[in-house]
Amino acid sequence: MRPDSVFAVVIEPQGLRFEARNGISLVASAREAGIVLPTSCRNGTCRACLCRVLSGRVRHLIDWPGLSAEEKREGCILPCVATPESALRIEAPKAFRSRVEPPLAT
Numbered sequence: 001m002r003p004d005s006v007f008a009v010v011i012e013p014q015g016l017r018f019e020a021r022n023g024i025s026l027v028a029s030a031r032e033a034g035i036v037l038p039t040s041c042r043n044g045t046c047r048a049c050l051c052r053v054l055s056g057r058v059r060h061l062i063d064w065p066g067l068s069a070e071e072k073r074e075g076c077i078l079p080c081v082a083t084p085e086s087a088l089r090i091e092a093p094k095a096f097r098s099r100v101e102p103p104l105a106t
C-alpha cells in the first residue's frame with residue numbers, strides 16, 4: 001500500500017462520509033472534510049474518541065493505544081491515533097458535520 005493511499009470512510013449512524021489518507025489520523029482527515037469526531041487528548045490515552053469499526057481495517061499510529069484486549073476484539077479503535085488501511089465504516093454516534101456545505105451553483 002502506498003503511504004498516501006486514500007480510503008472512503010462512512011460514519012454510522014449519521015451516514016457522514018469523508019476521505020481519509022493512510023498515515024494520517026482519522027480525526028485529522030475528518031476535520032479536513034469538516035467533520036468532527038469528538039476528542040480530548042488526541043494522543044491515544046484519554047479514550048474520549050473511542051469508536052468501533054463495523055467494516056474495514058485500521059492501524060494505530062502508536063504502539064500502545066489505550067484499549068483493552070476485549071475492546072480490540074470488539075473492533076474498538078481510537079481514531080485520534082488510527083489511520084485507515086482500507087475503506088471503512090465506523091460507528092461514532094457523537095460525530096457531526098462542523099460546517100454546512102455551500103449550495104451547488106445552478
Ligand code: FES
Binds near residue numbers: 046
Ligand atoms: S482523543 Fe484521547 S484517546 Fe483519542
